[in-house]
Amino acid sequence: MNDRSRSLVWDTTLTIEALAAADVALWSWCPREDRLSISGASRALGLGPLAPDCTGAAFAALAMPQDRTLADELLKPRVEGSEVALRLRMRGSETCLWRGVWLEDGLRAAGIVALESKFTGTDTDALTGLLDRRTFLARARDALIEPGEYEMVVADVDRLRRLNEALGHERADLVLSALGSRLAAAFPSDSLPARVGEDEFAVLARINGGARVADRVREALEQPLRVAGFDIYPTVSIGAVRAEGGPDAADSAELLRRAELAVESAKGGGRSGLAAYGRALESDSLSRLALESDLRNALVRGEVEPFYQPIVNLDTGAVAGFEALVRWRHPKRGLVPPDEFLTLAAEMGLMNDIGLLMMQGSARQLAEWLARHPRAGKLFVSVNLSTIELEREGLIEDVARIRSETRLPPGALKLEVTESDIMRDPNRAALTLQALREAGASLALDDFGTGFSSLSYLARLPFDTLKIDRYFVLTMGEDEGSSKIVRSVVALGRDLSLEVVAEGVENAALARKLLGAGCHYGQGFGYAPALPAQEAEVYLNESLSDGMAPIKARSG
Secondary structure (H helix, E strand, O other): OOHHHHHHOOOHHHHHHHHHHOOEEEEEEEOOOOEEEEEEOOOOOOOHHHOOEEOHHHHHHHEOHHHHHHHHHHHOOOOOOOEEEEEEEEOOOOEEEEEEEEEHHHOEEEEEEEEHHHHOOOOEOOOOOOEOHHHHHHHHHHHOOOOEEEEEEEEEEOOHHHHHHHHOHHHHHHHHHHHHHHHHHOOOOOOEEEEEEOOEEEEEEEOOOOOOHHHHHHHHHOOOEEEOOEEEOOOEEEEEEEEEEOOOOOOHHHHHHHHHHHHHHHHOOOOOOEEEOOHHHHHHHHHHHHHHHHHHHHHHHOOEEEEEEEEEEOOOOOEEEEEEEEEEEEOOOEEEOHHHOHHHHHHOOOHHHHHHHHHHHHHHHHHHHHHHOHHHOOOEEEEEOOHHHHOOOOHHHHHHHHHHHHOOOOOOEEEEEEHHHHHOOHHHHHHHHHHHHHOOOEEEEEEEOOOOOOHHHHHHOOOOEEEEOHHHHHHOOOOHHHHHHHHHHHHHHHHOOOEEEEEOOOOHHHHHHHHHOOOOEEEOOOOOOOEOHHHHHHHHHHHHHHOOOOOOOOOO
């Protein structure tokens, strides 16, 4: 090889060093070996914990919760020649652009990843005119060199996704633009307001004895505004962290990470929450990260399963059916309550998987019970559908397939949806519900009375069951208003030829009141909590032997 030829040969080491210097990395993903390889500026891109090699699960776990679905898309095998083009943000890093292509008959994919800011030529957010994330971090780093006491605050706009769905992206962008203007106007020129994420604003400001920075941020962002004829009442979840400026000041990226960690804690308490960073959040974050990894594997290992709460005929006392409620049997934590993992599952994009698992598992279980207990008559099992499931492609086909495989009679598989799910898009929901009915499912409207739906929709949607929210049932003995609502819903159901199920039946006295009001079915802890399949079958067997389901005489 002559000197000219040698000069044209790439030196691998020099190539990697050049990529690292430019904050760029190469990646290669091999699904068969479950190995993602990364070389180059892994640390600068937030990929340091994964380099040089990691599993697909580790890669997905490091992505921000809202980007988990996109991470899974990158890992999903494609045909040769398919392009990879994604915007992903990893924990503690900025948004990165992933580009690549599937090679070798789809056996592997390879490409390049770089900070999105590398491809933009501005230091401000195009929508709001505030500093973008990269520039905010750079200027905050410079500002923190000056001695003094500072506070960095991150505000996450609550329910932005719902706002996008209700108003459309263009109108929702007008809301974000207005919020950005208000934030900029609320702080003096030596402060640093910025938009650091799709629904996140941040401010670094000196603490000067006046109102707290977090309070000023909330006051600026939670004022009502009117967009395209709609009155919008924004709320924000706020995380805050304090820092001392000077030569030994904490790095701005680390402060932003802490503030965003506090935001996650604030959101756990509901809308418009506030949390300050503390060391305890670090262990909470690690615990959450471990829980995310465990949950993803739990579906594969069969740890997520249906429990069954009896639904009883108030007139005869016989068990009429069961509601299937999801439970997670964690190998170390024991039984994890649904309120501790369903929100996490939604963030991770797992609700469709869990919903399908619940439908399949409960339908098969019901088929077994019907075969073993012919005296039980027309048992049914109810399964809740989330908003995401109601709108997913393939739902109708899955229901038809499950019924065909289990040979359940028409109506034995009952699907429950809430008022709010229906009212998001009533016309589309009507088409989906009708198709589900034609596929052989029966339909229940859950938590009736808690929403704001029009009765005209109820009259034309193909429901066969109304479920009264447990709050009205539990308080009907002491609250005349609740009692009137229960009686009205029962009367409405009968007028529309719908069966009515009352949730929250805690004792025999409530059951008698409901029966007196004309309610068909009762469900609640007075009969039994949600039971594992084996215990639910024992309950069914005992009720068949005794002629009626047992119920507590009184609460407590």
